[in-house]
Amino acid sequence: MTYQPQNLIPRRDPAMVMKLARLGSFHQSRLSFMRILTRRMTRENWTFSRPVFEIDDQGVGHAVFCAHTGERTYSLVAFAHDLPADKRSDRVIAEAWDSTFTLFDGVPTADDIARLARNVPLQEAGRVTERELSVSRANRSVRLWEHVVSHLAAGTQPDTTEIAKVGYLMRTTAVYGSGKLGAADREQIAERPEFSAPFQVEMLSVYLTRVYVRDLVQHMANQRGGAKAATLAPEIARSMGIGNSTGLGMAPFLLNHPKLLNNWIMAREEAIARVRSLATARPADAKLFRELLARSVVSAKIWHSEHEIQRDKLVELRRDLDVLVARTRSSDLVGNYPWDHLYGWAETHLGVDAQECLASLMLEPYGDLVDPLTDGMSDADYSAFRIKGAMTLAHVSKILADRYHWVSGIDWAAAQNCARLWYVSEEKLEPRLGERFEEPLADYEQPLAPGRDAAALQTVIAGLDQGATVAEFLSKHPEHRCSMRRIQMAEHAPYAEIRDNTIGSDLLPIDMLRCKLSFFGATHFDPRSDRWVRICLFGNAPFPEELQHAKSDDWAYPPREAQVV
Amino acid sequence: MTYSLNEVEALTKRAARGAGYTWGLAEEAGKAVRWLSSYGLDGAGALVALHARKNGSQEVDHGPDQLAGVWTSQSGVLCPITTGATLCDSALRIAEEGVQTAQIAYPMLIVPFAASAATRLGERVSLRWASVRIDVERDGLWIDDPKGEIGVPMVDTLQCGLSRGATGAPQPRQSRGEIDADVFAALNQFAHRTYAPSTEESRMRGAGAGVSDND
Numbered sequence: 001m002t003y004q005p006q007n008l009i010p011r012r013d014p015a016m017v018m019k020l021a022r023l024g025s026f027h028q029s030r031l032s033f034m035r036i037l038t039r040r041m042t043r044e045n046w047t048f049s050r051p052v053f054e055i056d057d058q059g060v061g062h063a064v065f066c067a068h069t070g071e072r073t074y075s076l077v078a079f080a081h082d083l084p085a086d087k088r089s090d091r092v093i094a095e096a097w098d099s100t101f102t103l104f105d106g107v108p109t110a111d112d113i114a115r116l117a118r119n120v121p122l123q124e125a126g127r128v129t130e131r132e133l134s135v136s137r138a139n140r141s142v143r144l145w146e147h148v149v150s151h152l153a154a155g156t157q158p159d160t161t162e163i164a165k166v167g168y169l170m171r172t173t174a175v176y177g178s179g180k181l182g183a184a185d186r187e188q189i190a191e192r193p194e195f196s197a198p199f200q201v202e203m204l205s206v207y208l209t210r211v212y213v214r215d216l217v218q219h220m221a222n223q224r225g226g227a228k229a230a231t232l233a234p235e236i237a238r239s240m241g242i243g244n245s246t247g248l249g250m251a252p253f254l255l256n257h258p259k260l261l262n263n264w265i266m267a268r269e270e271a272i273a274r275v276r277s278l279a280t281a282r283p284a285d286a287k288l289f290r291e292l293l294a295r296s297v298v299s300a301k302i303w304h305s306e307h308e309i310q311r312d313k314l315v316e317l318r319r320d321l322d323v324l325v326a327r328t329r330s331s332d333l334v335g336n337y338p339w340d341h342l343y344g345w346a347e348t349h350l351g352v353d354a355q356e357c358l359a360s361l362m363l364e365p366y367g368d369l370v371d372p373l374t375d376g377m378s379d380a381d382y383s384a385f386r387i388k389g390a391m392t393l394a395h396v397s398k399i400l401a402d403r404y405h406w407v408s409g410i411d412w413a414a415a416q417n418c419a420r421l422w423y424v425s426e427e428k429l430e431p432r433l434g435e436r437f438e439e440p441l442a443d444y445e446q447p448l449a450p451g452r453d454a455a456a457l458q459t460v461i462a463g464l465d466q467g468a469t470v471a472e473f474l475s476k477h478p479e480h481r482c483s484m485r486r487i488q489m490a491e492h493a494p495y496a497e498i499r500d501n502t503i504g505s506d507l508l509p510i511d512m513l514r515c516k517l518s519f520f521g522a523t524h525f526d527p528r529s530d531r532w533v534r535i536c537l538f539g540n541a542p543f544p545e546e547l548q549h550a551k552s553d554d555w556a557y558p559p560r561e562a563q564v565v
Numbered sequence: 566m567t568y569s570l571n572e573v574e575a576l577t578k579r580a581a582r583g584a585g586y587t588w589g590l591a592e593e594a595g596k597a598v599r600w601l602s603s604y605g606l607d608g609a610g611a612l613v614a615l616h617a618r619k620n621g622s623q624e625v626d627h628g629p630d631q632l633a634g635v636w637t638s639q640s641g642v643l644c645p646i647t648t649g650a651t652l653c654d655s656a657l658r659i660a661e662e663g664v665q666t667a668q669i670a671y672p673m674l675i676v677p678f679a680a681s682a683a684t685r686l687g688e689r690v691s692l693r694w695a696s697v698r699i700d701v702e703r704d705g706l707w708i709d710d711p712k713g714e715i716g717v718p719m720v721d722t723l724q725c726g727l728s729r730g731a732t733g734a735p736q737p738r739q740s741r742g743e744i745d746a747d748v749f750a751a752l753n754q755f756a757h758r759t760y761a762p763s764t765e766e767s768r769m770r771g772a773g774a775g776v777s778d779n780d
Contacts, residue, residue: 475654
């Protein structure tokens with residue numbers, strides 16, 4: 001989407017924003033999809049129920065968790081399994097899980113549940129229908145699960161240090177929506193207000209999964225401990241989120257949905273520009289900012305990763321946040337365009353990670369300016385797919401000059417700049433990244449190097465009559481059709497394209513994963529390699545019975561007293 | 566079995582790529598078959614039949630050699646996907662002078678492209694071949710097919726121009742795509758050509774495994 005320029009301070013330059021190192025340093029914000037959902041649930045007084053909980057003493061069975069919006073009901077149908085340890089894997093290629101789920105549109109009948117019981121536990125090998133909106137699965141954190149069950153069974157609370165080390169009892173390893181495995185297409189539900197923002201089905205499914213996990217761990221402790229079992233303390237339960245293990249599949253998603261990516265980034269950039277354009281801040285706004293900055297410092301302290309890239313980034317982020325705290329002590333943050341001055345200072349004094357943390361934090365006091373931007377974050381503009389055939393090549397050259405000038409700075413023939421390629425494995429269609437010069441994969445390459453392809457197109461059309469039309473050009477050069485579509489899309493979507501090499505030897509796919517996951521609202525990114533990452537969703541979020549007492553939606557920032565381990 | 570329209574599109578796109586189209590045309594094939602499915606028309610079956618036919622001959626994915634005059638291909642029969650993409654790219658030509666093609670395979674597959682052109686033009690567009698007359702606009706499809714020739718494998722000529730009037734109630738849309746089991750299997754066979762064989766090396770390196778994920 002586009003906005004009329006009305007701010008004193010313009011949106012940040014896409015040439016700066018759309019670099020992988022910056023996208024890979026994004027933080028959650030008011031615009032994150034989880035927070036959009038919890039704000040709506042509170043605002044609209046959603047209610048929740050658990051009509052079915054038929055799980056035996058071995059932890060096998062099923063349960064149903066309903067969210068009632070007022071207009072409609074959505075039900076998470078959860079299947080609990082007894083999974084042998086050697087079958088437990090986060091990979092897409094796994095074939096069994098501790099728990100499997102579907103989000104049902106309405107309240108399922110016994111027949112529906114019987115049908116789902118034959119299919120949902122099989123995940124990709126099963127089929128669902130348009131009554132189902134998502135299909136997902138989760139595995140236990142083996143360590144923490146046993147710790148919590150055994151402590152509660154013995155009548156004591158689990159050790160909060162152990163809880164803080166992991167942060168969740170189960171992690172989802174895939175959440176499929178949008179018509180996957182036979183589920184309803186997004187187009188069927190996109191008109192419903194509760195699903196108009198991106199990924200709301202998936203976020204609702206994960207939110208209800210967190211309730212299921214809390215109830216299941218309590219059930220198992222009760223089975224084991226009988227009358228002496230303790231009830232999990234609400235503040236400990238609340239501190240835990242749902243883990244998520246995300247692999248390479250998310251990276252192609254960003255490249256395959258350029259308009260959607262543009263709309264997400266555009267919303268955040270517009271929000272940043274609006275706040276930077278404020279001439280003054282109210283003292284209460286400055287106070288809230290300082291409070292959430294302090295909680296961001298705590299968040300960075302409890303964020304752990306064994307991965308060396310992330311460890312280094314964390315050291316810098318923690319140091320920078322301390323510098324930022326000191327800076328905000330010496331400024332009243334009230335007059336003279338306070339946010340623009342603070343951000344401008346950060347650009348020259350802090351690393352990229354802390355700059356992005358600050359950019360998200362500045363938005364917090366300004367729900368009235370920021371939250372309406374969520375309306376533009378979906379992509380319902382199906383016409384963007386259609387090639388504009390009457391456009392001249394001169395016009396295409398101008399778009400290339402405006403939006404793709406960065407591609408000429410890369411020598412695409414050099415081995416290190418095309419060392420990688422994206423492909424799909426026949427093994428459960430897992431997306432993978434290969435070494436072009438070491439593995440026989442070139443025939444299987446996916447079109448996920450827009451920079452290289454734009455450079456090739458630019459070279460070809462440079463030698464042609466600039467008055468010729470795109471229709472004429474593509475009738476002779478169908479191999480450039482994919483690239484031409486992107487280039488035409490980018491004309492009115494400045495943040496559509498990642499302005500970096502996506503097939504170079506130094507590519508870090510986790511940068512793309514973090515960008516997407518930050519818009520989900522994820523925190524505590526923990527890369528397990530350069531191409532998969534674990535995160536936590538809904539940590540510290542209110543449970544259903546707590547939603548109506550939530551005074552604000554700043555749960556994504558941990559409490560100041562959160563345990564640092 | 567019924568499939569979500571996203572499944573229809575994703576599988577068809579992969580199958581079209583496996584059948585030899587460029588990525589850009591494979592995307593068009595996916596969108597086209599999705600559109601036909603949403604009107605209950607068997608675009609997937611037509612696409613599979615088109616490629617079964619191609620495997621038996623030397624025909625490839627020919628679009629028109631020239632955009633002026635009657636659209637013909639020196640190399641043989643026009644492909645409806647390639648020609649359809651060109652038709653949509655040439656929406657203004659439809660409005661200004663109309664388009665006529667020479668021999669073209671499975672003309673039903675060109676209908677979604679005419680619909681896309683109609684949307685671009687903000688007009689209603691008609692297609693005619695044999696006894697078939699199709700009218701399309703942004704969100705409407707009208708079919709007049711007295712002799713059941715909408716699915717014919719080949720016609721000698723096809724005409725496309727602005728429509729002057731429509732006929733009866735538009736075709737109803739549906740939210741699911743129906744694909745016969747044998748067509749589905751054939752699509753999967755084509756699509757499979759785009760999947761790399763799995764090796765232990767790719768299993769370990771390609772997705773960044775190697776760290777325990779069972780903790």
